[in-house]
Amino acid sequence: MNNQCINCDCKSKPIKKLFVAQKNACSYYNVQYSPSRLVCEPCMQKSIRYFDIIRKRFKNQECILDGRHPKKRRNIIELSDSDDDGASNNATKPSTEDSNPQIAKLTILLNIILKDTVGPLLTKQDELCKNYLMFKRAKLATGKEIVDNLLREADEGLSQLYKDLYKFDNKKKFKFDKEISIVDNCVQCEYGDVDDVTIITTKQLPGLPLDLPVEGKLIRHLLKQGDKVYAMKQSLLHPWAEATIELAVNDTDRYFNIIFDDGEDAVLNYKNLAYIKATSDSQYPVGSRVIAKFQDVNIQLTDKFYVGVIAEPPKYLNNFRYMIFFDDGYTQYVYHKNIRLVCGQSPNVSDDVHENVREFIKVYLQKYPERPMVKFNKKQIVRTELNNIWRSAKVKNIDASLVQLKFLDIKNEHIEWMYRGSNRLGPIFNQLSSSNKNKRLRGSVLTDVNKLLNRPYIELENLTENNKSINITNSDNTRNTQENSGVIKSIKIPADCPKPLPYNTHQCSKFCMLWVNYDYSQTKYMNVLSIPLHFGFMRSIITDEKIKLKKVIYTTPCGCNIDNEGKMYKYLKVTGHGNSQMTIDLFNFDCMVDPLSSFCVPNVFIHIPDLSYEMEFKTISVVNSLNASVPKHMKYITNRKTTPNVNLNINSKFLCGCDCIDNCEDKKKCSCWQLTNEGPKNYPCYFKDHDDIGYSFKRLHKRVITGIYECNASCKCGKTCLNRVAQEPMKTSLQVFLTENKGWGVRTLADIPKGSFVCTFLGEVRTDKDAENDSSLNWGEYLAELDFIETVEEAKDGYENYVVQPEDESEDYTSSSDEEFSTSSSDDASDDPNWAIQCKMNMFDSKMSLRKNLQVTNTKIDGKHELSKLNIQQKDESEHKSLRRYLDNDCGSYTLDSKVSGNIGRYFNHSCDPNIFIQNVFIDTHDLRFPWVAYFALSNIPAGTELAFDYNYTIGSVKNKTLQCYCGAKNCKGRLL
Numbered sequence: 001m002n003n004q005c006i007n008c009d010c011k012s013k014p015i016k017k018l019f020v021a022q023k024n025a026c027s028y029y030n031v032q033y034s035p036s037r038l039v040c041e042p043c044m045q046k047s048i049r050y051f052d053i054i055r056k057r058f059k060n061q062e063c064i065l066d067g068r069h070p071k072k073r074r075n076i077i078e079l080s081d082s083d084d085d086g087a088s089n090n091a092t093k094p095s096t097e098d099s100n101p102q103i104a105k106l107t108i109l110l111n112i113i114l115k116d117t118v119g120p121l122l123t124k125q126d127e128l129c130k131n132y133l134m135f136k137r138a139k140l141a142t143g144k145e146i147v148d149n150l151l152r153e154a155d156e157g158l159s160q161l162y163k164d165l166y167k168f169d170n171k172k173k174f175k176f177d178k179e180i181s182i183v184d185n186c187v188q189c190e191y192g193d194v195d196d197v198t199i200i201t202t203k204q205l206p207g208l209p210l211d212l213p214v215e216g217k218l219i220r221h222l223l224k225q226g227d228k229v230y231a232m233k234q235s236l237l238h239p240w241a242e243a244t245i246e247l248a249v250n251d252t253d254r255y256f257n258i259i260f261d262d263g264e265d266a267v268l269n270y271k272n273l274a275y276i277k278a279t280s281d282s283q284y285p286v287g288s289r290v291i292a293k294f295q296d297v298n299i300q301l302t303d304k305f306y307v308g309v310i311a312e313p314p315k316y317l318n319n320f321r322y323m324i325f326f327d328d329g330y331t332q333y334v335y336h337k338n339i340r341l342v343c344g345q346s347p348n349v350s351d352d353v354h355e356n357v358r359e360f361i362k363v364y365l366q367k368y369p370e371r372p373m374v375k376f377n378k379k380q381i382v383r384t385e386l387n388n389i390w391r392s393a394k395v396k397n398i399d400a401s402l403v404q405l406k407f408l409d410i411k412n413e414h415i416e417w418m419y420r421g422s423n424r425l426g427p428i429f430n431q432l433s434s435s436n437k438n439k440r441l442r443g444s445v446l447t448d449v450n451k452l453l454n455r456p457y458i459e460l461e462n463l464t465e466n467n468k469s470i471n472i473t474n475s476d477n478t479r480n481t482q483e484n485s486g487v488i489k490s491i492k493i494p495a496d497c498p499k500p501l502p503y504n505t506h507q508c509s510k511f512c513m514l515w516v517n518y519d520y521s522q523t524k525y526m527n528v529l530s531i532p533l534h535f536g537f538m539r540s541i542i543t544d545e546k547i548k549l550k551k552v553i554y555t556t557p558c559g560c561n562i563d564n565e566g567k568m569y570k571y572l573k574v575t576g577h578g579n580s581q582m583t584i585d586l587f588n589f590d591c592m593v594d595p596l597s598s599f600c601v602p603n604v605f606i607h608i609p610d611l612s613y614e615m616e617f618k619t620i621s622v623v624n625s626l627n628a629s630v631p632k633h634m635k636y637i638t639n640r641k642t643t644p645n646v647n648l649n650i651n652s653k654f655l656c657g658c659d660c661i662d663n664c665e666d667k668k669k670c671s672c673w674q675l676t677n678e679g680p681k682n683y684p685c686y687f688k689d690h691d692d693i694g695y696s697f698k699r700l701h702k703r704v705i706t707g708i709y710e711c712n713a714s715c716k717c718g719k720t721c722l723n724r725v726a727q728e729p730m731k732t733s734l735q736v737f738l739t740e741n742k743g744w745g746v747r748t749l750a751d752i753p754k755g756s757f758v759c760t761f762l763g764e765v766r767t768d769k770d771a772e773n774d775s776s777l778n779w780g781e782y783l784a785e786l787d788f789i790e791t792v793e794e795a796k797d798g799y800e801n802y803v804v805q806p807e808d809e810s811e812d813y814t815s816s817s818d819e820e821f822s823t824s825s826s827d828d829a830s831d832d833p834n835w836a837i838q839c840k841m842n843m844f845d846s847k848m849s850l851r852k853n854l855q856v857t858n859t860k861i862d863g864k865h866e867l868s869k870l871n872i873q874q875k876d877e878s879e880h881k882s883l884r885r886y887l888d889n890d891c892g893s894y895t896l897d898s899k900v901s902g903n904i905g906r907y908f909n910h911s912c913d914p915n916i917f918i919q920n921v922f923i924d925t926h927d928l929r930f931p932w933v934a935y936f937a938l939s940n941i942p943a944g945t946e947l948a949f950d951y952n953y954t955i956g957s958v959k960n961k962t963l964q965c966y967c968g969a970k971n972c973k974g975r976l977l
């Protein structure tokens with residue numbers, strides 16, 4: 001017997017007297033009826049009250065459903081007891097009443113009466129209940145509709161939020177920096193200093209100067225009697241002086257009688273007169289004839305006006321100053337307020353300028369806005385002409401399009417500001433003299449050798465900026481794009497992955513790692529750097545208290561802490577076994593790299609799940625968040641293909657290999673490492689530390705232009721050897737995506753550490769001739785020249801040009817110390833046989849008294865360079881015989897064509913600020929004509945970033961073809977071709 005009230009929520013405490021619960025009470029409290037059930041008095045009364053209400057409703061023909069009902073209790077597990085069982089057993093027994101015919105008769109009679117009396121009430125109740133339920137159902141349906149609408153609205157709101165969240169906000173990303181490096185115009189600059197203290201100051205970006213008018217049509221007012229003007233006094237090389245117009249001598253040719261303020265009079269053409277005030281209506285366009293105040297040797301502004309031509313408009317990058325080519329050969333930046341417009345000029349302004357600079361200005365204006373300029377880094381050495389002698393000069397400062405050079409091999413110190421496009425600079429001069437040489441039909445996959453060797457190199461002025469209004473908000477970079485519809489997420493390592501054990505003193509062995517069951521084949525969908533974290537390793541960033549620097553620590557499966565690649569390599573070696581050895585490139589000790597960072601794109605944008613159709617170990621999804629298109633078909637290959645005319649022998653018998661059994665750890669003993677090491681020995685300037693050449697723990701931190709020789713099929717070393725990188729399957733998670741303006745591009749889905757191998761560029765190896773004759777290849781956008789030999793030779797050529805010095809050939813030209821350079825050489829060209837070529841023209845003498853005496857200036861932007869002709873001859877004589885001449889004669893050079901067959905490598909776009917670079921690697925052949933082309937990370941690359949390299953196309957090299965560059969880099973040159 002259960003001594004409890006059947007109401008499980010009974011609040012009567014202490015339990016009052018209990019009664020036997022009737023059927024309706026059991027039904028009210030939702031328990032099965034049994035005679036043994038008990039109910040307390042309050043609960044019994046409650047149930048009686050409820051049924052009273054129901055009864056009344058029934059009787060009054062009101063719907064019994066309309067009202068308060070007891071809550072149905074679910075989840076009540078009834079424990080049956082023996083009494084209950086008994087009760088139910090009893091219930092199934094035929095009762096004595098049923099077997100009694102009298103009682104049965106009475107029962108039937110009762111039923112008939114009930115039917116007659118209660119029947120109509122029941123029918124009515126049935127109808128009422130049906131109506132009630134239908135009403136309730138309709139109410140629910142309306143409610144559901146409202147909820148549905150609300151849900152739809154919430155969905156739309158969410159998807160808008162989602163779009164906004166993933167929208168790539170270019171405005172933000174490409175907004176100009178707040179700071180810019182410029183020369184503080186009136187202070188700071190001191191020519192006298194001999195050390196390398198910078199005179200460039202970083203200052204807050206100035207806004208548009210208030211006195212700078214907008215761009216517009218330049219209006220020259222007619223001169224009339226009594227007008228004040230500036231007038232040329234002696235010659236184009238002298239300062240102009242204030243004067244007054246007396247009268248117009250000849251109206252058609254515009255000659256005027258003028259009187260200078262000192263009383264002297266003259267008759268001058270309006271091309272020799274300038275307005276007294278700066279124009280306020282519009283800016284002076286490039287090519288305007290002007291006079292401007294000059295800065296003296298200390299960059300102090302003087303009151304003297306000299307005549308020149310506007311060469312560069314005021315813009316953000318030059319601190320809203322005009323660059324002016326003065327007739328006397330100087331180039332300076334001048335603010336609008338310090339410039340006056342000359343009252344008239346010829347249709348070709350170069351006709352008006354001094355003959356010394358005429359040709360240079362003519363060509364400059366013809367080509368403008370294309371302006372090849374030398375790109376300098378501070379302290380670089382550049383061959384520069386001074387007084388008709390080629391000398392070495394060191395870069396002290398850079399101010400927009402000007403460079404300040406200090407000449408090194410002369411007795412008297414000479415420092416000079418020069419236009420970076422002046423042909424007095426060796427690189428410009430060389431390019432001009434060899435402009436017909438090395439014309440490429442298509443872009444080389446290799447970057448400019450000079451850039452690579454940290455030497456000054458020529459770069460085209462940023463055309464985009466030139467074409468733009470100086471109004472920054474009109475910048476191209478403000479365009480918005482949806483191409484980056486994705487989000488960075490942090491991967492969670494599943495909880496069931498092995499975790500490091502607590503450390504116990506032990507000697508590490510293969511048993512330390514055995515239990516984590518590492519298997520590379522299971523890692524297809526993992527970020528490469530997250531693989532160890534799935535197999536028992538933990539990676540943490542800690543602050544080293546000693547050096548107060550953050551560093552990365554890996555905890556191994558056996559609990560050891562490791563903080564550098566060397567130790568990790570050793571650990572992997574002793575714990576690795578067979579094919580389950582983890583490789584060192586799965587680890588990275590840079591705090592800036594996050595192994596768990598992952599770029600995710602909504603599935604709706606994924607149009608092809610795997611571009612390689614499982615030919616690569618990693619899947620390469622193709623994403624398009626802009627429209628519904630997919631890339632044109634290309635046969636995906638994982639090995640380069642040869643074409644009939646190409647004699648590429650990849651038989652391993654023709655390769656030499658190493659005998660290493662130590663994973664080629666000892667670079668000095670490995671003959672393959674030694675092959676890599678040999679090349680750069682000829683370039684001590686480029687590579688200082690020979691041990692550092694090539695791969696370091698499977699990463700490549702600096703390009704080796706002389707090529708990398710990996711271990712190969714004839715080597716004795718194993719597959720995990722440290723000298724096998726580009727031959728390994730692609731490990732980086734890459735994605736092809738549609739860009740807004742560049743077609744398809746490639747981005748990384750995970751962080752890539754600097755120096756990591758990304759993938760190779762594959763295609764069909766064709767002879768140049770074959771590719772050139774194939775018109776379907778268009779101008780060659782999917783071609784890459786295999787120009788390894790040319791690049792190495794070019795580097796050699798350039799290198800020799802740069803290392804030859806008059807006094808001591810052994811000196812290191814990249815050195816930062818001035819003292820390393822001889823200053824003993826004379827200004828006399830005859831002392832300097834290697835470099836100096838005596839000019840046939842009698843040029844002006846060299847003096848630093850800048851403009852104090854205008855007749856002694858040496859800072860010609862061009863002048864008549866007889867010198868140039870002589871130098872061309874010298875250069876031609878010194879040219880190298882191509883290495884190709886020593887190779888077989890069957891064909892010249894080769895090209896990789898990925899138009900029809902290729903791999904992911906053909907989708908990489910160009911960037912003027914690249915994040916990957918190309919390395920030539922020799923793997924299946926040592927034939928120098930057939931290197932592999934491999935991409936490596938130039939810097940740490942965050943997940944979601946587009947991977948792009950410098951195509952190094954030569955602008956203008958493809959006839960009738962121009963290609964705008966949309967790389968979006970700050971230093972973008974504006975054009976690819």
Ligand SMILES: C[S@@+](CC[C@H](N)C(=O)[O-])C[C@H]1O[C@@H](n2cnc3c(N)ncnc32)[C@H](O)[C@@H]1O
Pocket residue numbers: 741742743744745781782906907908909910911963964965966967976
């Ligand atoms: C080797 S393909 C690169 C993949 C190409 N975007 C595609 O859709 O297949 C080279 C071509 O991509 C485009 N491209 C690459 N980089 C570019 C850039 N920075 N600006 C504009 N177009 C670019 C040019 O059309 C170029 O001819």
